[in-house]
Amino acid sequence: MCASENMKHETGDSERRAIGALLVGDELLTGKRVDKHLPKLIELLAARGLELSWAQYVGDDAARLRAVLARTLADDDIVFSFGGIGATPDDRTRQCAAAAAGLELAIHPEGRAVLEERFGDRLYPHRIRMVEWPVGAEPIPNPVNGVPGFSLRHHHFVPGFPSMAWPMVEWVLDRRYAEMHNPDPPVEYLIEVRDTPESELIDLMEAIMAAHPSVRLACLPNASGRRVIELGLRGPRAAAVAAYDALVGALTDQVLPMTPLRAPEDESAA
Numbered sequence: 001m002c003a004s005e006n007m008k009h010e011t012g013d014s015e016r017r018a019i020g021a022l023l024v025g026d027e028l029l030t031g032k033r034v035d036k037h038l039p040k041l042i043e044l045l046a047a048r049g050l051e052l053s054w055a056q057y058v059g060d061d062a063a064r065l066r067a068v069l070a071r072t073l074a075d076d077d078i079v080f081s082f083g084g085i086g087a088t089p090d091d092r093t094r095q096c097a098a099a100a101a102g103l104e105l106a107i108h109p110e111g112r113a114v115l116e117e118r119f120g121d122r123l124y125p126h127r128i129r130m131v132e133w134p135v136g137a138e139p140i141p142n143p144v145n146g147v148p149g150f151s152l153r154h155h156h157f158v159p160g161f162p163s164m165a166w167p168m169v170e171w172v173l174d175r176r177y178a179e180m181h182n183p184d185p186p187v188e189y190l191i192e193v194r195d196t197p198e199s200e201l202i203d204l205m206e207a208i209m210a211a212h213p214s215v216r217l218a219c220l221p222n223a224s225g226r227r228v229i230e231l232g233l234r235g236p237r238a239a240a241v242a243a244y245d246a247l248v249g250a251l252t253d254q255v256l257p258m259t260p261l262r263a264p265e266d267e268s269a270a
Helices: 007-014 027-032 038-046 061-075 093-101 109-123 126-132 164-175 198-211 237-253 264-268
Strands: 019-024 054-058 077-081 105-107 133-134 138-142 149-152 156-157 189-192 216-221 229-233 258-262
Touching: 019 038, 019 061, 038 164, 061 093, 061 156, 077 164, 093 105, 093 133, 093 258, 093 264, 105 109, 105 156, 109 126, 109 138, 126 133, 133 149, 138 156, 138 164, 149 164, 156 164, 189 237, 198 216, 198 229, 198 237, 229 237, 237 258, 237 264
Parallel strands: 019 054, 019 077, 077 156
Antiparallel strands: 105 133, 138 149, 149 156, 189 229, 189 258, 216 229
16 A cells, blocks of 8 residues: 555655644543553654654544644644544544544545455444545555555554554554655653752753753652662753753762762673
8 A cells, every 4th residue: 555645755854753643542541451552653653763753642522632633733743643544433533633624534445455355244333434544645555454544644543452453553654754764763761860959950051951952861869768860861861961961060079979860881881
């Protein structure tokens, strides 16, 4: 299955685009089902040197789902949406995506051919709805049972079944966004600071963040009652190393007790 020409051209600036996830279904919000997609998507992205920028859970309420999709379709973020694309009345993602994009629903001819080969006469009248997509959508092949998902612009809609959804996401990542794969993914270095109140580190953290804007700094106090703070620095390798060295130097100058938990030299040793 091939993407259309406009889909091919769309990925030209994808190196600068964020990646998001929509997890759809009332069963996720009520606790009836435990979501497995989010950690797996993070894993699939990490294997390609990519990171997830945001994730949102949304139920089957049509108005709310439509509003969420209208917002995300208006952005440039690449979005993977899990669930709600079946033929039963509670599956509303296809319809809400079309409404959010201002498009009609139509039976996709390539999708229909795939389902006719699989189901024959049993395809009608209900199963055919599984390929009733927003006009302009393109198929995402399903290696498990053949029932495709679909891509609409920079959104990619896959089933809620993990065995189907995960290889479909991989197919999209490798076919649509291969140029985004990063051989030098972000790294994270960690330092533990002891016997120091968080308030005494604020000026130092702000200085590090200002001097190294491409690096994200995270401060995680210990919740067990111990006076221990974990400082994390995450970003491109060279920038993260520079920020780490600056932080270690500043902590040393202030004679603050610290222990490196993950340092650049640990990678060299490995």
